[in-house]
Amino acid sequence: MNLRDSPAAKIGASIAIATGLYGVSFGALSVASGLDFWQTMALSLLLFSGGSQFAFIGVIAGGGTGLAAMSASALLGIRNGVYGMQLNALLRPTGWLRFAAAHVTIDESTATATGQVEPGERKRGFWVAGLGIYLLWNVFTAAGAFLGNALGDPRQWGLDGAAVAAFLGLLWPRIRAFQPAAIAVVCAVVTLLAVPFVAPGVPILVAALVAGLVGWFRRGGTPDHAPGRVGDGLEPDIEPYRHDAATRLPPPARPGRGEVSGQGDVLARGDAPAHGDAPGRHPESGVAP
């Protein structure tokens, strides 16, 4: 099929443009945090996972050590391993393609692929979103880093406020039910309590430990992947562009949702609009790559 005729490729391309653009904010914030131009580019070129990249510079900006920054980044990247399993089952890439697919396995490419029913469409959606975001994210990271260097004092321009807004923007689409909201509040409080007592950067790891324990021991509700499971924002495969898909390309994108895990969460996904329209849930504010 020609890429121009592929609905999945169109979704992938629109996601790539929206996501790539905010590489500008990463680039500018990264040089404001104290990394230089090439370190910033190394994060976008080699690490390539927006949440982890923001985490890394967020810790550095707060005066944390490189070790703490690396740890926060690594923990935030765990969900990409879960995506990798899902995509491996869906796309079955072989040979060197697996190694390329792994590099562009991020929130948006996973969501684009899993939102499709037909195997060919899944592949096209995944690669167009993944490679498109990779290209644009790096171009705009470079632009943002130049801009950030040219601005001078980052505080005068409110770049530290921009970082706060960026993290809230990454968190927001995941808060769709009581449990994730409760976890977010608990982790926020734990962080504030820990700040005066431990070295900068460490409070984030303390909060991660708490969040990990909650996940480990979480009871109640419907077990993940069980029929009738309701997406509450805690499942790792967040679809950052649900509104986009629903408004621009409803027919091909909708029915595929239930096939994400192939384990019968059609029902759960079917009632997605109920919470998908919760306040603040927004396509463009989806998680970074």
Added chain:
Amino acid sequence: MNFWLWVLVAAAIAYLTKLLGYLVPAKVLANPRMSRVAGTLTIGLLASLTVVNAAASGTAVVLDARVGALVAAAVALWLKAPFLVVVIVGALAAAGLRLLGWP
């Protein structure tokens, strides 16, 4: 301080984490507990990073213009503004409050 080492280590770990999903048989890794932990970790880390960037200064908790940025960003998100707009609103709020004399 030179962060090169940590940038490269973080990049290597990020890539290996992604690759692990493709190379390890799904049966080994695919358990609900692992998915849950990945989900709660992501939310907890993002909440913590938001707070640290909004209110921590070294080892002190401070209320400065960044808290204004947090509130402004929340309003923008509530109004369903796109990510980039939210970030710009945050910057404008912090810069504006500093112009008005808030630290």
